[in-house]
Amino acid sequence: MVDRRGxxxxxxxxxxKRAADASAESTQAESASDVRERARAIPEAAVAxxxxxxxxxxxxxxxxVTTISSxxxxxxxxxxxxxxxxxxxxxxxxxxxxxxxxxxVLVSHIERILxxxxxxxxxxxxxxxxxxALANYGGFPxxxxxxAALFDIDPDLTGVPVGGIPVNHIDDITSVCxxxxxxxxxxxxxxxxxxxxxxxxVSAGVQCILNFAPVVLQVPDYVEVRKVDLAVxxxxxxxxxARRADEAAGDVVNGVGVDGVVIRP
Amino acid sequence: MVDRRGxxxxxxxxxxKRAADASAESTQAESASDVRERARAIPEAAVAxxxxxxxxxxxxxxxxVTTISSxxxxxxxxxxxxxxxxxxxxxxxxxxxxxxxxxxVLVSHIERILxxxxxxxxxxxxxxxxxxALANYGGFPxxxxxxAALFDIDPDLTGVPVGGIPVNHIDDITSVCxxxxxxxxxxxxxxxxxxxxxxxxVSAGVQCILNFAPVVLQVPDYVEVRKVDLAVxxxxxxxxxARRADEAAGDVVNGVGVDGVVIRP
DNA sequence: TCAACTTTGTGCATACGTTCACAAGCGGTA
DNA sequence: TACCGCTTGTGAACGTATGCACAAAGTTGA
Numbered sequence: 001m002v003d004r005r006g007x008x009x010x011x012x013x014x015x016x017k018r019a020a021d022a023s024a025e026s027t028q029a030e031s032a033s034d035v036r037e038r039a040r041a042i043p044e045a046a047v048a049x050x051x052x053x054x055x056x057x058x059x060x061x062x063x064x065v066t067t068i069s070s071x072x073x074x075x076x077x078x079x080x081x082x083x084x085x086x087x088x089x090x091x092x093x094x095x096x097x098x099x100x101x102x103x104x105v106l107v108s109h110i111e112r113i114l115x116x117x118x119x120x121x122x123x124x125x126x127x128x129x130x131x132x133a134l135a136n137y138g139g140f141p142x143x144x145x146x147x148a149a150l151f152d153i154d155p156d157l158t159g160v161p162v163g164g165i166p167v168n169h170i171d172d173i174t175s176v177c178x179x180x181x182x183x184x185x186x187x188x189x190x191x192x193x194x195x196x197x198x199x200x201x202v203s204a205g206v207q208c209i210l211n212f213a214p215v216v217l218q219v220p221d222y223v224e225v226r227k228v229d230l231a232v233x234x235x236x237x238x239x240x241x242a243r244r245a246d247e248a249a250g251d252v253v254n255g256v257g258v259d260g261v262v263i264r265p
Numbered sequence: 266m267v268d269r270r271g272x273x274x275x276x277x278x279x280x281x282k283r284a285a286d287a288s289a290e291s292t293q294a295e296s297a298s299d300v301r302e303r304a305r306a307i308p309e310a311a312v313a314x315x316x317x318x319x320x321x322x323x324x325x326x327x328x329x330v331t332t333i334s335s336x337x338x339x340x341x342x343x344x345x346x347x348x349x350x351x352x353x354x355x356x357x358x359x360x361x362x363x364x365x366x367x368x369x370v371l372v373s374h375i376e377r378i379l380x381x382x383x384x385x386x387x388x389x390x391x392x393x394x395x396x397x398a399l400a401n402y403g404g405f406p407x408x409x410x411x412x413a414a415l416f417d418i419d420p421d422l423t424g425v426p427v428g429g430i431p432v433n434h435i436d437d438i439t440s441v442c443x444x445x446x447x448x449x450x451x452x453x454x455x456x457x458x459x460x461x462x463x464x465x466x467v468s469a470g471v472q473c474i475l476n477f478a479p480v481v482l483q484v485p486d487y488v489e490v491r492k493v494d495l496a497v498x499x500x501x502x503x504x505x506x507a508r509r510a511d512e513a514a515g516d517v518v519n520g521v522g523v524d525g526v527v528i529r530p
Numbered sequence: 531t532c533a534a535c536t537t538t539g540t541g542c543a544t545a546c547g548t549t550c551a552c553a554a555g556c557g558g559t560a
Numbered sequence: 561t562a563c564c565g566c567t568t569g570t571g572a573a574c575g576t577a578t579g580c581a582c583a584a585a586g587t588t589g590a
Contacts, residue, residue: 051500055479078481082549089569097568098556114500115507129398136394139479143496184502208502214320214404216343224505226498231408233491235316235379237449237473240489242380347579354539362538363586
């Protein structure tokens with residue numbers, strides 16, 4: 001059961017005490033090297049899910065929910081509860097048996113593991129349709145990723161403010177990124193320009209890149225690239241449509257399906 | 266050797282024959298049920314990579330490249346060559362030992378497996394910044410995913426053309442989707458509206474959804490959802506920044522690193 | 531025709547991620 | 561205090577994906 005306690009509640013459970021400890025700063029029992037070891041060991045897939053749990057938990061916290069069980073959180077995040085508990089165990093053991101997890105404790109520990117205690121300024125390169133959308137996207141700043149710089153190769157755009165930030169010319173990428181301490185670069189250029197932009201970002205010291213261009217970027221080992229390819233997503237969906245249709249056809253051949261009826265595998 | 270030398274001067278290799286067969290239509294040796302069995306067995310991760318190979322191969326074909334080895338293609342796609350060969354083996358054995366793969370043959374077979382021989386009309390719901398960008402995104406139509414309908418809840422937008430297509434009111438979603446045979450729905454609404462929009466798409470018969478809203482959608486089993494969450498991508502990058510910084514700190518503690526020097530793990 | 535060389539396709543071992551199932555631990559209650 | 565019921569945390573089993581390494585199968589050149 002999710003319990004929604006009002007602000008005036010004074011029952012101090014051990015979980016609540018832990019919450020206080022955690023927000024007071026994560027020092028005590030766990031040394032910095034322990035955190036390091038743990039971070040190194042977290043599977044990539046689990047990291048992605050932790051980010052999702054964090055979003056769900058933030059929403060719950062705003063609704064005044066203080067405690068949640070693995071079963072409930074798993075439901076809200078769309079995963080199996082065993083998987084959720086294992087994922088959380090990578091972060092540390094901050095649950096209370098018989099009760100569940102304190103929402104605030106989890107939030108602060110997941111934020112710590114994901115490195116969200118630091119500020120991560122973002123630079124968007126390529127102010128076309130997508131670049132505009134990204135510059136105006138409210139989801140970034142609200143989650144600790146302020147858009148600090150915009151770049152485009154078109155001189156007509158230089159100086160024009162988009163989403164409150166003036167566009168810089170791409171030639172200034174090195175100085176501007178250094179000055180504004182950009183740690184994440186977002187490439188929203190046409191594919192032809194992507195590799196060149198990437199190289200410039202890297203030489204400007206950016207070590208993390210989010211790439212929307214449908215190109216495989218070549219980068220040094222120490223640079224982390226994540227790719228968002230809309231066409232690939234579409235094609236994966238297309239594959240599932242086709243597979244489903246094939247299965248349906250197969251079932252019909254086997255006498256299971258009937259005429260125009262949609263088969264649900 | 267069955268190497269026929271015809272009246273002309275052209276040497277017809279077995280690889281070239283296969284190319285001809287394939288473009289003539291994939292019937293012959295492989296029955297429809299074989300394709301079905303194979304499609305069922307392809308791992309999700311491999312499907313995503315196949316889409317990438319397809320893009321690379323299309324580019325090569327435009328450049329006039331007719332043949333490519335697994336090593337080269339793997340390099341261009343950013344994967345290990347053994348993995349690439351295994352992925353392609355899910356599609357079928359269309360390579361020629363000692364030579365490589367015929368580009369056109371591969372393209373046509375991957376397209377078949379991914380279901381790209383059918384048309385997949387797309388509907389975009391939520392014509393905000395992102396919706397605009399998606400409606401104007403050239404990558405969709407050029408890859409066989411025509412944007413056939415746009416929807417928004419704002420009556421002021423209704424009828425306004427975006428990217429050449431007039432926006433419909435969201436209340437007309439069922440009739441418009443049916444009429445234009447929409448098979449993929451793209452949700453680009455604010456998170457609060459996403460689940461409701463999703464439900465409407467599903468009841469309109471859409472079985473594949475690409476969701477940009479930071480919400481876990483609840484759908485029936487027979488509906489396929491793919492999620493693109495920009496904030497999650499950012500947080501994964503953030504995790505890597507933090508991990509890298511931690512490792513660097515650890516190395517410094519162990520006496521390896523020096524002052525301001527960037528540690529490359 | 532044959533031998534040398536190239537590249538595919540795949541069996542096998544390893545690593546990784548997921549799921550199950552249950553002991554351990556905690557809060558509540560008498 | 562001692563017990564009971566609930567939920568976490570995790571060992572162990574399973575399944576899936578990855579990478580190696582090599583036989584099979586093709587081409588090329590003499």
